[in-house]
Amino acid sequence: MKHEISETTDLTHCHALRRTVFIEEQNVSEADEMDGLDAEAIHLIATCDGAPVGTARLLIRGETGKIGRVAVLREHRGTGLGAAIMRQAEAALRSRPGVTRLYLSAQTHALRFYEKLGYSAYGPEYDDAGIPHRDMEKRLDR
Template identity: 90%
Template sequence: MKHDIIETTDLTHCHALRRTVFIEEQNVSEAEEMDGLDHEAIHLLATCDGTPVGTARLLLRGETGKIGRVAVLRTHRGTGLGAAIMRMAEEVLRSRPGVTQLYLSAQTHALPFYEKLGYTAYGPEYDDAGIPHRDMEKRLRS
């Protein structure tokens, strides 16, 4: 299974993937998922044989790169695609001048996934869209 991951400005597939994973599977409201920040973000799209199967959204906040909206279709989970999307996100953010740390808001069930990628959880658990989350961070080496 060969995955390709690119930066894209065409959000049609990114939105469709987020709708499937977050709105349909996880019952996140459309208003919470489509939060109005997409226009200022960098979007990644993962495909398998040309079919969209994963996405992520990157926001620049001063020296912090925020990785969010990481979504992989159920049929492609466990294939290493999520980790590949995260590596690409880190590469993209590392290439932006002044970005020294990464931040994400992880669903608590995904903490071990992000910990394996070098992220450290901090602060208390909190509710986001009816799903327990914790903040995580990772410092970038220069």
């Protein structure tokens, strides 16, 4: 399986992937998922043989780059695609001037995945759209 990841301004596939993973699989409400922040974000799309299979959304808030809406179709999980999307997200944010910190809100079942990528959890567990989460961060070396 050869995956390719790139930035995109066409959100059709990003929204379809997020709908499949978050709304259909995880029962997140459409109102929670489609939060109105997409227009100001950087979007990544991952494809396999031309078909969309993963996505992520990046927001910049001052010196903090927020990585969110990381979604990989079930049949592509465990292939390394999620880690590849995260590396691409980090590279995209690292290339933006002034970004020194990466932040994400991790579903607690995925904490180990993000820890392996160098993120550290902080603060208490909290509920987001009915799913337990923890905040995580990673400092960028400049």
